[in-house]
Amino acid sequence: MGREFRIGTRKSRLALRQTELICNALRERFPNVTITPRPIVTQGDRDLHSSLQTIGGKGVFVKEIERELLDGTIDFAAHSLKDVQPVLPDGLVLGCFPKRDSPFxxxxxxxxxxxxxxxxxxxxxxxxxxxxxxxxxxxxxxxxxxxxxxxxxxxxxxxxxxxxxxxxxxxxxxxxxxxxxxxxxxxxxxxxxxxLRGVLLPAAGQGAMVVECRADDMQTLELLAAFDDPATRDAVLTEREFMTALGGSCTFPIGAFAQTDDEDGLVFHGLVASPDGTHLFTCNETGTIDDHVGASAASALIDQGVLPLIDPVNSVHPLNSVNSAVPAASR
Structure with missing residues (x-):
């Protein structure tokens, strides 16, 4: 595998540092491969004054990079997973989940x-x-x-x-x-x-990096497979499943954290709240990746009455009918 791979990344110091870690790991494992970083300025980097909610949510940090992936300008892209939208553009996949850092x-x-x-x-x-x-x-x-x-x-x-x-x-x-x-x-x-571990529930995918690539690029997928961490993949995909089931983005307060457990398989904690903190709902679920724990947790919160918090305009239930709950500790 002696080809050159071009890796897209944001231009921020943190993004470049994360990309450097991935590049170094790839070069160490595959010394005959050339890895060339390609910094890309995203909408989220250009507009530092507007709130994320008004300029399109977390996706503003990855859209330009994903466009270059689809155009073939780059071969794969390094992201902070929490910046990646729950639903990917057609033709792209998350090819690798390196071992997660602290999610807190x-x-x-x-x-x-x-x-x-x-x-x-x-x-x-x-x-x-x-x-x-x-x-x-x-x-x-x-x-x-x-x-x-x-x-x-x-x-x-x-x-x-x-x-x-x-x-x-x-x-x-x-x-x-x-x-x-x-x-x-x-x-x-x-x-x-x-x-603030045990105090604030983190965002879905927080602390995890992910490498995105084209779904039909088998050579790149083979390269990335060597760095996939199964425990991280299972945990963060469960968190993203929870977000997807609730239509989640950064437009309303939502938290999610899953971790693998030898006894229970996956242990999941989820949260939905009002921006002012007066209404806050949590849920805890256990199971395996095949049990769709994230989706089950989302259903449990809907049963508790969180829809007015997620979609206050179209919900048939008034917000004042929602009762507050005590936040779950992230273990």
Missing amino acids: DCLISPRPYADLDDLPQGARIGTNSLRRQAQLLHRRPDLEIVPIRGNIDSRLRKIETERLDGVILAEAGLNRLYPETGDGHPELGGLYRVS
């Missing part, structure tokens, strides 16, 4: 807070995620949520420029950019970091 969120702050409950009354917290916002306000209604967008470095700078008490970031991105950092580390500008 963390709080980055200028002071060493022990946890969310340690934040001062009325603390200003930066995030552009409705999922994070809803769970934060459900736990701490006094918090002021400040919408922020941009790459990791720009969001960290906004702690000072926007006078924030903290920002919520994905642990995986920090781990990839700052693999050796700890509390108060100089590379993080002396900022402090506390994990």
